[in-house]
Amino acid sequence: MTEVKAELISVGTELLLGQIVNTNAAWISEQLADKGISVYYHSAVGDNFNRLADVFREAGKRSDLVFITGGLGPTEDDLTREAFQHISGVEIIEDQDTLNKMEAFFAKNNRMMTPNNRKQAHVFKGSKVLHNSVGIAPGIIVDYNHTLWVFMPGVPREMKAIMTEGVLPFLTDTLALNTVIRSRMLHFIGIGESQLEYELRDLISSQTNPTIAPLASEGEVALRLTAKAENNQEAEQLIDQIEIKIKEQVGQYLYGYDNIGIEKKVFELLKQKQLTIASAESLTGGAFASKVVDQGGASAIFNGAAVVYQPFSKISALKMSEELITAYGTVSEQCAEAMALHVKKVYQSKIGISFTGVAGPEELENQPVGTVYISICDASDQHYTEKFQFNGDRQAIRNRAVKKAFELLFYHLKP
Amino acid sequence: MTEVKAELISVGTELLLGQIVNTNAAWISEQLADKGISVYYHSAVGDNFNRLADVFREAGKRSDLVFITGGLGPTEDDLTREAFQHISGVEIIEDQDTLNKMEAFFAKNNRMMTPNNRKQAHVFKGSKVLHNSVGIAPGIIVDYNHTLWVFMPGVPREMKAIMTEGVLPFLTDTLALNTVIRSRMLHFIGIGESQLEYELRDLISSQTNPTIAPLASEGEVALRLTAKAENNQEAEQLIDQIEIKIKEQVGQYLYGYDNIGIEKKVFELLKQKQLTIASAESLTGGAFASKVVDQGGASAIFNGAAVVYQPFSKISALKMSEELITAYGTVSEQCAEAMALHVKKVYQSKIGISFTGVAGPEELENQPVGTVYISICDASDQHYTEKFQFNGDRQAIRNRAVKKAFELLFYHLKP
Incomplete structure (x- = not known):
C-alpha cells in the first residue's frame, strides 16, 4: 500500500x-x-x-x-x-x-x-x-x-x-486499507524521561517499526510503541519483540500498560494483597485520599484519611503526642512516622501513609519550601520514611508529593 | 498602529x-x-x-x-x-x-x-x-x-x-501597542448559563464595545467584558458602565472578578469573619479539603478534614454513634448532620461541613448514583443541610458536590 x-x-x-x-x-x-x-x-x-x-x-x-x-x-x-x-x-x-x-x-x-x-x-x-x-x-x-x-x-x-x-x-x-496500526503504552515510574531515553538511545534511534515514542508526564514517563503490519497478530508480535528489548534495559521501572495509571496500579496491588490503607495528610490536604477515591471500588482498600492541617489537629484527631511535635516540629521524620502510625490505628487500616512538609509560599519551622517527608507504616508497624526536596509552586509541590507517594507504595508493594 | x-x-x-x-x-x-x-x-x-x-x-x-x-x-x-x-x-x-x-x-x-x-x-x-x-x-x-x-x-x-x-x-x-484592550471577568454562581444569557439577551446582542461573552464552566458561569480604547482609563470606564447594567439584572449572583474562583472567595469570607472550618468527607474523599488547601495561607481558616470513607471510620475517627448509622444509613440527612457536627468538635473548628452520598459506579443503601447530602454546621451548632441529585460519572459527581459546597458556603457567609 x-x-x-x-x-x-x-x-x-x-x-x-x-x-x-x-x-x-x-x-x-x-x-x-x-x-x-x-x-x-x-x-x-x-x-x-x-x-x-x-x-x-x-x-x-x-x-x-x-x-x-x-x-x-x-x-x-x-x-x-x-x-x-x-x-x-x-x-x-x-x-x-x-x-x-x-x-x-x-x-x-x-x-x-x-x-x-x-x-x-x-x-x-x-x-x-x-x-x-x-x-x-x-x-x-x-x-x-x-x-x-x-x-x-x-x-x-x-x-x-x-x-x-x-x-x-x-x-x-x-482506499482499500489493508494496513493495521497497533499501539501499546508502557508506563514507567522512578526513572526520569532523559535517563530513560539515554538508556534506550540506540534502540530508539534504530527503530522504525514499531516506533518508540517517549511521553513524559508529571512524575512519570511512558513509551508508546506503534507498529504497522498487515494484521493485528503481526503487529502485536512486532511490539512484543521490541518490548522484550526495552525490558532488558529498564524493566525494573515498568509498572503497567495502556490506560493504567500508577494510582490504579497501587489500588490493584493493595487489593491483590488484601491490604487496606489510610492517609494522614498535612501539606497535601487530602489530595492523596482524593486520588485513591478516584478509583471505583476504592472502599475495598481505603479506610479514610485524617487531614491534620494544624499542629493541634494532629493531637485532637490523631492522638499524637504534643511532646513529640514540640520536640521535633511538624516537618520532621519523627512527626511523619507518628502520623502514619496513628492514622493506621484511628482508621483501623493495615497500612498508614503520611505527608508532612512545606508547600509554601512561606517557609515553615525554618525548613525551605518544597521540603516533604513521606512515611509508610506497614502491617507490622515497620516505618519507611523518605525526605524530599520538590521544586515548583504550591500546587506543583503538593502534586509531586502525591505522585511520589504512589511511586513509593508501588515499590513497597510490588512482588 | x-x-x-x-x-x-x-x-x-x-x-x-x-x-x-x-x-x-x-x-x-x-x-x-x-x-x-x-x-x-x-x-x-x-x-x-x-x-x-x-x-x-x-x-x-x-x-x-x-x-x-x-x-x-x-x-x-x-x-x-x-x-x-x-x-x-x-x-x-x-x-x-x-x-x-x-x-x-x-x-x-x-x-x-x-x-x-x-x-x-x-x-x-x-x-x-x-x-x-x-x-x-x-x-x-x-x-x-x-x-x-x-x-x-x-x-x-x-x-x-x-x-x-x-x-x-x-x-x-x-510593538508599542497603542490600542489597549482591557478585559474584566465577572463570576456568577447559583445561576445557569442559559438563564444568565436569557436575562441579559438584549444587552448581549446590542453590545459591541465592550463585548459581553458568557463563559460556562463546571457549576458556575462568567461574563467576559472586553473593551477597546485608546487608553486604559477609557477602556475601564466603558467596562464600568456596562457592568452597572449587568448588575441591575443579575447582581445577586455575582461573587467576584477576574482570577478569583469561588474557592478563593469563600477563603476570603472565612478569613474576614475569622472563622475556621473542617470537613468530614465520604464520597468526595478529601477533594473539598484539597481545594481549600490549594489556597496559600489556608492555615488561617482550615483546621483539617476527616475522610471517613467507611462506616466504621465514621465511628472510630469521628466518634459518631453506631446507632445513628444503623438507623438512618450513611447516605442520609441525619448522618450528614452528625458528620458536620462531629468533625467540628474533633478538629476544633467554628464551622463543620460534611459530604455523604453515592459517587457510583454502584448504588449504595438503595439510593441512586448521584445522591449527595451536604451539611453545614455553624458556630452555634445550627445545621443547614441540602440533598442533591447530580448527573455524570463518578468524577463528575464528586467534582459537582465539591463545587456546590463552595456555593452553599458563599451564600451562607456573604454579608
Missing part, C-alpha cells in the same frame, strides 16, 4: 480568537491513525475568503486526503464552499435530498425556513453527499486533482456522526 | 496522532487577542525536519510574529531549533545561564544530568532568552527577516509561565 498523506483544516475565526479549543482535530486524527492513515498537518484558519483559498491550495499540493471542518453553515461568514470552488472550479449545486430534509425539519419544528438556510443544501457537482443524522448540513466528499476532499460541519457532534457513519466506511472501501 | 499579523505553530507528532488536544493554540490566541494582535493561522506539524522547515518558511513569508511551541526538549525527536536554523541560517549557541541553572537543578535533585540534556540550553545567536520559572528549557525570541520568532516549550504550564512573564511584556514594549 502506498502511504496516504492526510491533513486537517479547521475553519472558524473563533478558533483563532481562542474562544474554542480545537478538539475536532485531535478526534479526527485519532480515527485516522486507527485506520493507518498518517496525518501530517493540522491548520486552523478564519472565515476569510482569500486565506481559506490559500490554505486549500497549499493542502491540495501536499496531501492526498484533506479534511475540512466548519464554514458550511447558513450565514454570510460561512465561506468554505465558495473558497473551494474558487481554487478548483468545481461547480456548486443544490442537493435536493438535503433540501427536502431541511424543509421537513423546519415544518416539524414550526419554524420558518429563512432563505439563507438553503445554502446548507449546497454541495459540489459530482460529489458524494453524506447524510447528517444529527443536524442539517451534510458531509461532502469530492475528488479533485488527485486529492480527496472531505467537508464536514464544525459542530463536533455532527462532525463525529458524519465521520463515523459516512466518511470512515467510505475511506475503508475506497 | 499597523496591524500585527501573528500565527501559531505547534510542534509534536502526538498532536497529529490525536493523543493530545492542542489547548496551547487556544490559550495563546486568547492572550494575543487581549493585546489586539490578530492571529491568522494555527498549524500543527510533527517532529519531522523537512516538514518543520516547510511550515516555518511559509510562516515567515506571511506573518510578522510567529509563535512556535514544542520540540525544544532534550531528545533526538526535538528538532525545532535545527529546522529553524536550516531555514534562517541563524546560529545555535549554548546559553550559559540556562546551563548553570540545569546543572544546579540536577545536583539538587541528586539526578544524573545525561549529555542530551545540554540541548535544552541551546538558543539562537542574538536572541533574547526568556527565563522558564517552572521548568528547564527557556523561551527564545529572535528577530529574523522582518519577522519576530517566539519559541516556547510545549508543556502548557511552562509555556504559560514564559508567555506571561516574558513574551507578553516584551511584545507590549516592542
Whole structure:
C-alpha cells in the first residue's frame, strides 16, 4: 500500500480568537491513525475568503486526503464552499435530498425556513453527499486533482456522526486499507524521561517499526510503541519483540500498560494483597485520599484519611503526642512516622501513609519550601520514611508529593 | 498602529496522532487577542525536519510574529531549533545561564544530568532568552527577516509561565501597542448559563464595545467584558458602565472578578469573619479539603478534614454513634448532620461541613448514583443541610458536590 498523506483544516475565526479549543482535530486524527492513515498537518484558519483559498491550495499540493471542518453553515461568514470552488472550479449545486430534509425539519419544528438556510443544501457537482443524522448540513466528499476532499460541519457532534457513519466506511472501501496500526503504552515510574531515553538511545534511534515514542508526564514517563503490519497478530508480535528489548534495559521501572495509571496500579496491588490503607495528610490536604477515591471500588482498600492541617489537629484527631511535635516540629521524620502510625490505628487500616512538609509560599519551622517527608507504616508497624526536596509552586509541590507517594507504595508493594 | 499579523505553530507528532488536544493554540490566541494582535493561522506539524522547515518558511513569508511551541526538549525527536536554523541560517549557541541553572537543578535533585540534556540550553545567536520559572528549557525570541520568532516549550504550564512573564511584556514594549484592550471577568454562581444569557439577551446582542461573552464552566458561569480604547482609563470606564447594567439584572449572583474562583472567595469570607472550618468527607474523599488547601495561607481558616470513607471510620475517627448509622444509613440527612457536627468538635473548628452520598459506579443503601447530602454546621451548632441529585460519572459527581459546597458556603457567609 502506498502511504496516504492526510491533513486537517479547521475553519472558524473563533478558533483563532481562542474562544474554542480545537478538539475536532485531535478526534479526527485519532480515527485516522486507527485506520493507518498518517496525518501530517493540522491548520486552523478564519472565515476569510482569500486565506481559506490559500490554505486549500497549499493542502491540495501536499496531501492526498484533506479534511475540512466548519464554514458550511447558513450565514454570510460561512465561506468554505465558495473558497473551494474558487481554487478548483468545481461547480456548486443544490442537493435536493438535503433540501427536502431541511424543509421537513423546519415544518416539524414550526419554524420558518429563512432563505439563507438553503445554502446548507449546497454541495459540489459530482460529489458524494453524506447524510447528517444529527443536524442539517451534510458531509461532502469530492475528488479533485488527485486529492480527496472531505467537508464536514464544525459542530463536533455532527462532525463525529458524519465521520463515523459516512466518511470512515467510505475511506475503508475506497482506499482499500489493508494496513493495521497497533499501539501499546508502557508506563514507567522512578526513572526520569532523559535517563530513560539515554538508556534506550540506540534502540530508539534504530527503530522504525514499531516506533518508540517517549511521553513524559508529571512524575512519570511512558513509551508508546506503534507498529504497522498487515494484521493485528503481526503487529502485536512486532511490539512484543521490541518490548522484550526495552525490558532488558529498564524493566525494573515498568509498572503497567495502556490506560493504567500508577494510582490504579497501587489500588490493584493493595487489593491483590488484601491490604487496606489510610492517609494522614498535612501539606497535601487530602489530595492523596482524593486520588485513591478516584478509583471505583476504592472502599475495598481505603479506610479514610485524617487531614491534620494544624499542629493541634494532629493531637485532637490523631492522638499524637504534643511532646513529640514540640520536640521535633511538624516537618520532621519523627512527626511523619507518628502520623502514619496513628492514622493506621484511628482508621483501623493495615497500612498508614503520611505527608508532612512545606508547600509554601512561606517557609515553615525554618525548613525551605518544597521540603516533604513521606512515611509508610506497614502491617507490622515497620516505618519507611523518605525526605524530599520538590521544586515548583504550591500546587506543583503538593502534586509531586502525591505522585511520589504512589511511586513509593508501588515499590513497597510490588512482588 | 499597523496591524500585527501573528500565527501559531505547534510542534509534536502526538498532536497529529490525536493523543493530545492542542489547548496551547487556544490559550495563546486568547492572550494575543487581549493585546489586539490578530492571529491568522494555527498549524500543527510533527517532529519531522523537512516538514518543520516547510511550515516555518511559509510562516515567515506571511506573518510578522510567529509563535512556535514544542520540540525544544532534550531528545533526538526535538528538532525545532535545527529546522529553524536550516531555514534562517541563524546560529545555535549554548546559553550559559540556562546551563548553570540545569546543572544546579540536577545536583539538587541528586539526578544524573545525561549529555542530551545540554540541548535544552541551546538558543539562537542574538536572541533574547526568556527565563522558564517552572521548568528547564527557556523561551527564545529572535528577530529574523522582518519577522519576530517566539519559541516556547510545549508543556502548557511552562509555556504559560514564559508567555506571561516574558513574551507578553516584551511584545507590549516592542510593538508599542497603542490600542489597549482591557478585559474584566465577572463570576456568577447559583445561576445557569442559559438563564444568565436569557436575562441579559438584549444587552448581549446590542453590545459591541465592550463585548459581553458568557463563559460556562463546571457549576458556575462568567461574563467576559472586553473593551477597546485608546487608553486604559477609557477602556475601564466603558467596562464600568456596562457592568452597572449587568448588575441591575443579575447582581445577586455575582461573587467576584477576574482570577478569583469561588474557592478563593469563600477563603476570603472565612478569613474576614475569622472563622475556621473542617470537613468530614465520604464520597468526595478529601477533594473539598484539597481545594481549600490549594489556597496559600489556608492555615488561617482550615483546621483539617476527616475522610471517613467507611462506616466504621465514621465511628472510630469521628466518634459518631453506631446507632445513628444503623438507623438512618450513611447516605442520609441525619448522618450528614452528625458528620458536620462531629468533625467540628474533633478538629476544633467554628464551622463543620460534611459530604455523604453515592459517587457510583454502584448504588449504595438503595439510593441512586448521584445522591449527595451536604451539611453545614455553624458556630452555634445550627445545621443547614441540602440533598442533591447530580448527573455524570463518578468524577463528575464528586467534582459537582465539591463545587456546590463552595456555593452553599458563599451564600451562607456573604454579608
